[in-house]
Amino acid sequence: MNTVLIILAFICLIVGILGAIIPGLPGPPISWVGLLLASLTPYIEVSTAMLVGTAVAAAVITVLDYVVPSLSTKRNGGSKYGVWGCNIGLVISIIGLPFGPQGLLGVIFWPFIGALVGEYIKSREMAPALKAAWGAFLGFLTGTLLKLVYCVALLVIVIVGLF
Numbered sequence: 001m002n003t004v005l006i007i008l009a010f011i012c013l014i015v016g017i018l019g020a021i022i023p024g025l026p027g028p029p030i031s032w033v034g035l036l037l038a039s040l041t042p043y044i045e046v047s048t049a050m051l052v053g054t055a056v057a058a059a060v061i062t063v064l065d066y067v068v069p070s071l072s073t074k075r076n077g078g079s080k081y082g083v084w085g086c087n088i089g090l091v092i093s094i095i096g097l098p099f100g101p102q103g104l105l106g107v108i109f110w111p112f113i114g115a116l117v118g119e120y121i122k123s124r125e126m127a128p129a130l131k132a133a134w135g136a137f138l139g140f141l142t143g144t145l146l147k148l149v150y151c152v153a154l155l156v157i158v159i160v161g162l163f
Contacts, residue, residue, distance in 0.1 A: 002041045002042065002043065005037050005038070005040055006037075006038060006041055006043065009035070009037035009041075010158070011034070012033045013035075013158060014155075015027075016028065016030040016151045016154070017031065017148070017151045019147075019151070020150070020151045021148065026062055028057070028058035028059075028061045028150050029059075029062060031058070031150065031154045031155070032054055032055055032058040032154065034154065034158065035051070035054060035154045036051060038158045043162055044158060044161035046157075058150065061146055061147055061150050062147075064143060065144075065146070065147055068140075068143045068146075069087075069135075069139030069140050069143065070083045070086055070087060070136075071139065072135040072136065072138050072139030073086045073115045073133075073136045073139060076132055076138070077128055077132055078118075078131075078135055079122050079123075081118035081119055081121055082115045082122070082129070082133075083115075083118070084118055085113075085115045085117050085118020085119065086115040086132075088118075089109075089114025089136070090111050093111065108140060111136045111139075111140055112133045112134075112136050112137050113133070114136070115132045115135065116129050116132070116133035118132075119133065
């Protein structure tokens with residue numbers, strides 16, 4: 001039974017890392033389930049405080065992943081039009097991911113284009129629209145990096161605990 005739990009834990013941890021990059025797949029919560037499964041075995045000692053802390057961190061990071069691109073768009077001069085465009089682009093990328101040829105590039109492309117179009121509709125000037133779109137891109141990268149670091153950290157915790 002312990003071997004099955006460890007195998008399932010590693011599957012969750014690997015899928016979680018993939019989910020940190022692929023939108024629509026909640027990487028941090030999946031990785032946390034991997035940590036939880038590993039902690040159920042006698043091989044890995046994880047305190048209750050660590051499980052609760054990492055669960056809270058997974059929830060916060062998951063929420064931030066959806067908020068940071070919009071905040072970054074706004075911080076880079078974007079208006080509500082740019083923020084809405086960024087959010088619409090995010091939805092388009094998540095919906096289109098399994099169907100469109102854009103693949104993972106669409107996750108970067110659509111929020112950028114959404115913010116660009118939204119800002120251009122408002123200002124009718126390309127320079128502020130590009131600045132807001134750049135903010136959407138930076139926000140996306142920030143959220144992805146945050147998720148990736150978290151998921152890899154949980155994998156390292158489990159690997160170190162095994163050895």
